[in-house]
Structure formats: C-alpha cells, structure tokens
Amino acid sequence: MVSASQRGRSNQRKGGYHERKNGKKLRELTGFTFQRNLEQRREADHLGDLLCMDAKWPFVVENKYRSKGNSIPSGARKQACRTAVKTGQWPSVIYQNGRTAPLVRVPLSVIGFAQGEQVCPFPYATADLSLEDYAVLAMRLIRRCN
Numbered sequence: 001m002v003s004a005s006q007r008g009r010s011n012q013r014k015g016g017y018h019e020r021k022n023g024k025k026l027r028e029l030t031g032f033t034f035q036r037n038l039e040q041r042r043e044a045d046h047l048g049d050l051l052c053m054d055a056k057w058p059f060v061v062e063n064k065y066r067s068k069g070n071s072i073p074s075g076a077r078k079q080a081c082r083t084a085v086k087t088g089q090w091p092s093v094i095y096q097n098g099r100t101a102p103l104v105r106v107p108l109s110v111i112g113f114a115q116g117e118q119v120c121p122f123p124y125a126t127a128d129l130s131l132e133d134y135a136v137l138a139m140r141l142i143r144r145c146n
Contacts, residue, residue: 105126
C-alpha cells in the first residue's frame with residue numbers, strides 16, 4: 001500500500017518532469033528560456049508553473065499532467081485565469097493525458113487579437129493548440145505588442 005506522502009512525492013516528481021520537458025520544448029520552438037517556478041508549492045495562485053525569463057512572453061503557463069482522462073483537469077483554466085489577472089498576461093494551460101501529445105488551452109480571444117481583431121464575439125471560448133502552434137501564437141503576439 002502506498003502512503004499519501006509517497007503518492008504526493010511521486011506526483012511532484014512527475015509534475016516536475018513534465019514541466020522541464022515542456023520548458024525545453026518551448027525553448028527549442030521560441031528561443032526563450034523557461035524555468036520551473038519553485039515557489040508554486042508554497043503560494044496559492046502563484047505566477048505559473050513555468051516562468052519565461054523574458055518579460056515579453058505573453059502567457060502565464062500552468063502545466064498539468066494526468067495519467068488518465070481525456071481533457072484538461074478541472075479547475076486548471078480557472079487557476080490560470082486568476083494568475084493571469086495578477087500578472088497582466090494571457091492565461092494558458094499545457095496539459096497532457098497519459099501518452100498523448102501535450103495540448104495547450106488558450107482563450108479564443110487571444111487568437112483573434114494576434115490576427116488583428118479588437119473584440120472577440122465569444123469571450124469565454126477556448127481553443128486547444130499543439131505546443132508548436134502555441135509557440136507560433138506567442139511569437140505573433142510578441143510582434144504585435146512591440
């Protein structure tokens with residue numbers, strides 16, 4: 001029988017592995033450096049799981065991994081939105097279920113903004129992107145805002 005403490009450490013280890021993996025992939029795709037936020041366990045609604053070392057990065061990055069399931073974990077998007085309000089960035093959640101490729105959930109309005117729209121007719125709608133498409137979107141936002 002596995003104790004709650006052992007299960008908690010195992011989950012932290014898995015979460016850290018996926019944060020490092022996704023940070024490395026984003027670095028390869030964008031050229032920006034990402035680091036794990038080690039304060040995330042000490043503070044509720046921290047600054048995100050992955051922190052970009054460049055202030056131009058437009059997203060708060062929450063990272064979620066589950067071995068089972070077929071969707072984003074409940075509450076993950078709300079957590080990213082609360083953090084985004086604190087930081088003034090767009091919310092995003094990188095999530096992976098089991099052996100599937102990671103997906104990134106972003107507000108649909110950010111895609112419209114990146115393409116030049118000022119107002120999104122669906123303010124609460126979201127879109128799931130591949131990490132590659134997410135990186136392209138982030139770079140387009142950086143160009144548009146600078």
